[in-house]
Amino acid sequence: MTKIEGVMQQIKAQILQRQLTAGARIPSVRQYALQHGCSVSTVVEAYARLVSAGILESRIGAGYFICPPSIASALLSEHTIEYRREVDPLWISRQSLDAPAHMLKPGCGWLPKEWMPEQALRKALKMAAKADSSLLLDYSIPHGHVELRRYIARKREVCDIMLTLKQILVSDSATQSIDLIFRHLLKAGDTVIIDDPCYFNFRALIQAHGLNCIAVPFGKNGPEIEAFKQAMHYQPKLYLTNSGIHNPTGAVLSMQTAFEIAKIAEKNGLYIIEDEIFSDFEYVPAPRYLTLLGLKQVIQIGSFTKTLSAAIRCGYIIAQEEMIDQLIDLNIATHFNTSHLNAEIIYQALIDSSYLRHIEWLKKQLQKTMSETVKKLAVLGIYPVILPKAGIFLWCQLPVHIDAAKLSQLCLDKGIILAPGNSFSQSKNAAQFIRFNAAQCIDKKVFDVLAAALNELHLRAAV
Amino acid sequence: MTKIEGVMQQIKAQILQRQLTAGARIPSVRQYALQHGCSVSTVVEAYARLVSAGILESRIGAGYFICPPSIASALLSEHTIEYRREVDPLWISRQSLDAPAHMLKPGCGWLPKEWMPEQALRKALKMAAKADSSLLLDYSIPHGHVELRRYIARKREVCDIMLTLKQILVSDSATQSIDLIFRHLLKAGDTVIIDDPCYFNFRALIQAHGLNCIAVPFGKNGPEIEAFKQAMHYQPKLYLTNSGIHNPTGAVLSMQTAFEIAKIAEKNGLYIIEDEIFSDFEYVPAPRYLTLLGLKQVIQIGSFTKTLSAAIRCGYIIAQEEMIDQLIDLNIATHFNTSHLNAEIIYQALIDSSYLRHIEWLKKQLQKTMSETVKKLAVLGIYPVILPKAGIFLWCQLPVHIDAAKLSQLCLDKGIILAPGNSFSQSKNAAQFIRFNAAQCIDKKVFDVLAAALNELHLRAAV
Structure with a gap:
């Protein structure tokens, strides 16, 4: 905490403890600096920030005052949560x-923050603070951060997947990736296949898109093949699943099952979205549909939430160049751009030798x-x-x-x-x-x- | 640029200039450090990062080598752009x-980066690098950054708009804000009103949602009232416009026009989305529909792209508490969360006394x-x-x-x-x-x- 933040914290604490109430005049900048042994410039900046934050107000010639309760009490009211609802996907x-x-x-669905690579992220942030100004200020090119895309391509080579940089789109999150693909490939009333059980937010997303869905039982080797075959009668457009480690079951797709499902998908022109979000936890990489079927039918998505940070949103989509191009149009229309700075911080943390x-x-x-x-x-x-x-x-x-x-x-x-x-x-x-x-x-x-x-x-x- | 980055840059430059080609062995860590007068640890870290980035590979006992062309050439191929299309909204x-x-x-539609508050952002990033770990690692609460919401509320008081913190949702951008609201209030085939001319991306967004749209001529005082009235025959659900300064015309809504449009909207139960994105450039605040009609019919959205940074995505939605709550469900389903760190950086830059x-x-x-x-x-x-x-x-x-x-x-x-x-x-x-x-x-x-x-x-x- 800087000295400026120290002064801000102290004044906020006094308001929370009601030692300072609305309308109260606080010490002048000089008085405060003298009383607390800090510099005048520190107090000037701290007061200015508290004014910007709506906690203090400055009356010309009269000094600084605590703002009326409507604002100040909001300091207190945020964290009382009354939230009751039925057990639904959300x-x-x-x-x-x-x-x-x-x-x-x-x-x-996430790790405790003590388990996250805090120091690597702090280091990446410090580097970002000194980075080229366009990283801090400009929009990203539509495909997103170049070096992060190269990193993503490189990682796929282990699974014999060779990608060009234009087959990758940096997005804001794994969820947004799926959302964009749904919007591009599906319309309300279309049918998709999910696993039963599956990640609850897949269900929320499907509801939000007004899709029909067929849930195929998911066992310890993957989806039940017979049920998956039966599902084809409903002419599903797409199958959404986790690759690597399945959520919630922790199961891993076997090579035999992957092969059978891939054959069904190929025969029926079924798209598969593979969510790679847990892939960094794998010891031995499980089979990927992308390896078997290629980008003609398989789209991979993922993010860095599980191993790096949930606060720095960054995800990706891997698909054919033409599809990526169309997804970019859709991303501009609905999000305009993806956070360039987030991608940079994530990239720096990923290539840090500690990762x-x-x-x-x-x-x-x-x-x-x-x-x-x-x-x-x-x-x-x-x-x-x-x-x-x-x-x-x-x-x-x-x-x-x-x-x-x-x-x-x-x-x-x-x-x-x-x-x-x-x-x-x-x-x-x-x-x-x-x-x-x-x-x-x-x-x-x-x-x-x-x-x-x-x-x-x-x-x-x-x- | 740090010393580590210096070493990385140098090696990348040698690859780009083809002084180093695929398969070439590069000096050992010790040799490189000696030749360039830098520390061994700097070179170790630089090499490790180049390995992570897919530019070098390490062969145990043999040293470091430049990766095969598939990867290394990708260094070169990114910036050749061939992009031709019809003049459409995108x-x-x-x-x-x-x-x-x-x-x-x-x-x-944005300012040159030399006009942006680079130093304030660098300062905010440095502060973020030292911030509480939950800001770096955790998801945000669903409504988003508390202090940023308080700042947004406070700014509205100038226009006689009093908000609670639960009437504000922090989003990823102004565009995403509109997208969420469209998804919540409209379905494909619904009719909306836009200005003619209007911000081109409004048109792209409307296309992406499969909406019908009526374009009402926009003059120097705002929309043409008679045409706006006529548009009601088509039972539009919503009117999307810029508040403050109009894009692209630079016009400003007059009080008389605002009043007439507000009466028509009230009578017909028409929602209005006011995009506040240019509001910080106003000398005298123009009338706001929100002041006239309140949150029952008006939703305000905006972002900080125009005055702070386009690389740090952060926007907001102001609406009734119940609507915000429903938008949160939709935001979780389709984005899961909003970037907490971005909101923090934007907030710190906003309350910096230099802003x-x-x-x-x-x-x-x-x-x-x-x-x-x-x-x-x-x-x-x-x-x-x-x-x-x-x-x-x-x-x-x-x-x-x-x-x-x-x-x-x-x-x-x-x-x-x-x-x-x-x-x-x-x-x-x-x-x-x-x-x-x-x-x-x-x-x-x-x-x-x-x-x-x-x-x-x-x-x-x-x-």
């Missing part, structure tokens, strides 16, 4: 994103936490359906008679946000399932609250 | 965004450039339809027989990107008009090329 997102800092989030070490550390850490979490859940009678080889998720079955939605509501009241199974399930046959994020299950309180809530539900069932 | 955007640095862009001075400087600079540009255009027989009170645009009529699209194509070949009138006009009756961005008209070459192109077109017409 339930987990809204709960997790709105949650005050003290709540625990074994249901959320690969960080990923190795993360993977080990996850493996350890995963096996500890499995043990702790077993004590409560909660068992994973699959023991994942990698990743962050455990897809678990609850004890008989326990409904995941009820359990989640009970736990929410005790400050724990869970991820009930039906948020992930189009067929709603996952009422007895729940997804745990192992990295968010370190705190003993998660299991204490779970135990108490399970007890209460067992008692209710017994009555 | 023409100007694609030309301007794709343009190599040496091209001049009097047709683009207001910067705006004052910008306004004076624009006024000066505007009047100089008017004079230089007059010499060529090009005259503004309105002499704008503020802002960056001059909407000009060309000499008789001169077609703006043809003129633009001719100038494009000479390295000048113009903004032909029909890109802005739904009715296509602006073939003889053109928009100039005064701030991008400093270079004499703009007028030389224009003069030569006009001559050529005059000659062609005479044949």
